[in-house]
Amino acid sequence: MMGGPAIKVDKDGKWYFQGREIIRKDILFLFYEHLGLDERGYYLQIxxxxxxxxxxxxxxxxxxxELVxxxxxxxxxxxxxGTQERLDLDTFRIAEGNVPYCLVKGGRFPARFLRLPFYQVAQHASxxxxxxxxxxxxxxxxFPLRKVHKPW
Structure with missing residues (x-):
């Protein structure tokens, strides 16, 4: 592909198509539904x-x-x-810069914690x-809260 991928996801989770932000929720939900990840990276499979x-x-x-x-x-x-799931603490990692990650969607995808939810978990640490x-x-x-160089 000339010029690289047409669809980009920035570090804040915002999706873009050819440089323009995708704001339609129905399109974003379709993308999440058809998302995959392999050794080459993230992809949409439709x-x-x-x-x-x-x-x-x-x-x-x-x-x-939230602790339930x-x-x-x-x-x-x-x-x-927009989904909720139980945090798999066996996959919880703290990477460089004290950035926390875990695996979601049955262990298929990494997820980065925003600051507030990290504090919501960390307040229960000893x-x-x-x-x-x-x-x-x-x-x-x-469940040790160990720091790692790279989460995955």
């Missing part, structure tokens, strides 16, 4: 057509997080596509002096 995207960081952003106690403790996260690490304790299981 029928036999596959169009790769230019993505600055991640397509999905975590916009909200419905039988078991879990963090319920709200994503920028510090272990001996191990020199912060961790979350949910349902009797310890």
């Amino acid at each position: 029928g036999d057509e596959r169009e790769y995207l230019e993505v600055e960081d991640t397509v999905f952003l975590v916009e909200g997080a 106690k419905d039988g078991e403790e879990a963090f319920l996260i709200r994503l920028n596509d 510090y272990d002096q001996r191990a020199d690490e912060y961790f979350l304790l949910l349902n009797g299981k310890r």
Whole structure:
């Protein structure tokens, strides 16, 4: 393709087509529904057509997080596509610059936390002096909040 991908997603999760922001929710929901990720990157797959995207960081952003106690403790996260799901703490990572990420959509896609939902999770963390690490304790299981160079 000359000039690179026609569709771009910036670091704030805004979608663009040929430089113009896509604001129609119905189109954005269609894109989320047909989104894929492979070794080459993010793409839209509609029928036999596959169009790769230019993505600055991640397509999905975590916009909200809440600790819920419905039988078991879990963090319920709200994503920028309007969906909610349980946070898989086994996939929670803190990358360079203290930027938190996790995997969403059944582990298929990385998502970057916005500042507020990160604080909504981090306020429940404890510090272990001996191990020199912060961790979350949910349902009797310890989840270390480790820093990594790159989330994936």
